[in-house]
Amino acid sequence: MEVATSRLTAERSGPLAGRIKPPGDKSISHRALILGLLSVGTTEITGLLEGEDVIHTAKVCGALGARVERLAPGRWRVEGCGIGSLLQPEETLDFGNSGTGMRLMMGVVAGHPITATLDGDASLRTRPMRRVLDPLMMMGAQTLSQAEGGRCPIILKGTAEPIPIVYKSPVASAQIKSAVLLAGLNSPGETSVIEPEASRDHTEKMLRYFGAALKVEPFGENGRKITLQGRPELKPAPVAVPGDPSSAAFALVAATIVENSDIVIESMMMNPLRTGLLTTLLEMGADIEIIDRREEGGEEVADLRVRGAALKGVDVPAARAPSMIDEYPILAVAASFARGQTRMRGLGELRVKESDRLEAVAAGLRACGVDPQIIGDDLIVEGGAEVSGGGLVATHLDHRIAMSFLILGLAAQKPVAIDDVGMIATSFPDFRAQMESLGARFS
Ligand SMILES: O=C(O)C1=C[C@@H](OP(=O)(O)O)[C@@H](O)[C@H](O)C1
Ligand SMILES: C=C(OP(=O)(O)O)C(=O)O
Known part of the structure; x- marks a missing residue:
């Protein structure tokens, strides 16, 4: 077309x-919706970015079982279903132009017993996804289908029991770190990510704010090690973006x-x-x-x-x-x-x-x-x-x-x-x- x-x-x-x-903030807007989906109860968000990238994430949260409503400009409400209780999506999850949306949601899907097709626009179809698929496969997810070079469209099959891993990321990427931590939310043990340099820490901060136990330690000269205790009960909390x-x-x-x-x-x-x-x-x-x-x-x-x-x-x-x-x-x-x-x-x-x-x-x-x-x-x-x-x-x-x-x-x-x-x-x-x-x- x-x-x-x-x-x-x-x-x-x-x-x-x-x-x-x-x-x-775009990064925080994506995460507020996603943690809303993974909490049981109502998350109120104010100041949400109503850009297309974030709207795609909101729709995907809906397809995975959340009730997502726009109450007023920037004011949104998410009724989540909680870790472990996502729905099997019926249609392709479309992330448009958004690398953050797709990579973070790959982590969410990987940590649940569901199978999803993830896709995006011509730009997103050129972007490397193996950097996220590699650790997610170590955790037990399977890639049923992918375009050449680990690109989308991707069919990803998640697992009910993500294996706790310690993942040393080759790049300082908040998207890789966040995907692994989000998959680790449904793991029975501890999931750690080591990053060579500190990348944006919005996922860690928001996970703590929603009640997860998370430890952050310095690692090497500029790096960090982030350790998440699996299966927390995330509690909805108001987010002002x-x-x-x-x-x-x-x-x-x-x-x-x-x-x-x-x-x-x-x-x-x-x-x-x-x-x-x-x-x-x-x-x-x-x-x-x-x-x-x-x-x-x-x-x-x-x-x-x-x-x-x-x-x-x-x-x-x-x-x-x-x-x-x-x-x-x-x-x-x-x-x-x-x-x-x-x-x-x-x-x-x-x-x-x-x-x-x-x-x-x-x-x-x-x-x-x-x-x-x-x-x-x-x-x-x-x-x-x-x-x-x-x-x-x-x-x-x-x-x-x-x-x-x-x-x-x-x-x-x-x-x-x-x-x-x-x-x-x-x-x-x-x-x-x-x-x-x-x-x-x-x-
Ligand atoms: O986690 C995030 O919200 C983002 C992380 C960065 O990507 P990388 O993780 O690939 O560095 C950044 O470029 C992107 O716009 C948003
Ligand atoms: C790289 C960007 O976003 P994303 O990776 O989410 O597509 C960006 O907004 O500049």
């Missing part, structure tokens, strides 16, 4: 001004590169495993004031006042990658406007996101008159105060590529067009309206 695409163009804009509130730093990133960079801007981003989550972009922009000379740090719904949040600033290039260490993994496309845009060279190290994981983000970012920058280089897994950008723009950027079904290059267009000399706005709705449906409210010019 031919899918209609629509272009959007961003034009050099005057100073951005005003206040915005980023949408609810904080503002998504990965979505706030676009306004943060826009206000930095559009001269004389002065904006406030309200209630952005400040979890240190998610704030790598903030650290890097501050090193580059960005003018960001962190106001009113406070706790909301178990996470630290803050308001950020961001003003236009002249940036300088920096060397971004590979160890920072897990805390800013989805922000490299927009960081590369900031780097294009920075004096000197920015080298972003250790970006191999960017090759297996919604698109090959290393190649997609480099091609987009070239289309806009910037000269990037990829050396091994590093991305190197030679910046300058002026960026010519003027290109048409291919988005490859990738929301972050789409939004990043629209932001570049707001500060470039000539307009920048993207070939398809459609995917922006997966993570940030109000992107255009919010950015326009600050003065961004799109047509």
Whole structure:
């Protein structure tokens, strides 16, 4: 089937001004629905991200037996069925564009005596799933069918008695860690995951909040070992979803590169495993004031006042990658406007996101008159105060590529067009309206 695409163009804009509130965090939104499904009783969620990725997860929770209801914008209620009591789904579980939805749900299915077909869009069908299937098969799940290279569509048969394992993950990935822990929820023993570097810890925090016993220990130089006691009785708990730093990133960079801007981003989550972009922009000379740090719904949040600033290039260490993994496309845009060279190290994981983000970012920058280089897994950008723009950027079904290059267009000399706005709705449906409210010019 031919899918209609629509272009959007961003034009050099005057100073951005005003206040915005980023949408609810995507990672936490998926997890709130999933833990709602796995609890017996009613979980109330506020601030849920109503992006397509999360809506797919909500529908899958319904197909596995939960009653999922939207009460008001961002306010959802999940009547869960509890660990061990999921229904055999009748239809294919469709995750759309969402790697998180599919990988976390593979863990849930693997830990239950059900068989499910999991599938997604053309982008998701290119993404590697073996990294999750490998540990799940050690736990006793079986892959009945899969596309070449361990890709979806996948037919996964779970087990009633997941084997407790200690899994040493070769990559720092919150999706792998979460899939194993979610499968371990129905295991009679302890399930441990060792990660080489700390990845986002939302699953661990939310499992504890819902009553599971979980131990987190340092492992090696930068790693962690997370151990979950199986078969807890998860108790429903209200979840207030904080503002998504990965979505706030676009306004943060826009206000930095559009001269004389002065904006406030309200209630952005400040979890240190998610704030790598903030650290890097501050090193580059960005003018960001962190106001009113406070706790909301178990996470630290803050308001950020961001003003236009002249940036300088920096060397971004590979160890920072897990805390800013989805922000490299927009960081590369900031780097294009920075004096000197920015080298972003250790970006191999960017090759297996919604698109090959290393190649997609480099091609987009070239289309806009910037000269990037990829050396091994590093991305190197030679910046300058002026960026010519003027290109048409291919988005490859990738929301972050789409939004990043629209932001570049707001500060470039000539307009920048993207070939398809459609995917922006997966993570940030109000992107255009919010950015326009600050003065961004799109047509
Ligand atoms: O667990 C999560 O919610 C996510 C983990 C990251 O992926 P990896 O686990 O593959 O690094 C990130 O890129 C993704 O957008 C969301
Ligand atoms: C990589 C991303 O998401 P996912 O892996 O869930 O598709 C993202 O949102 O940038």
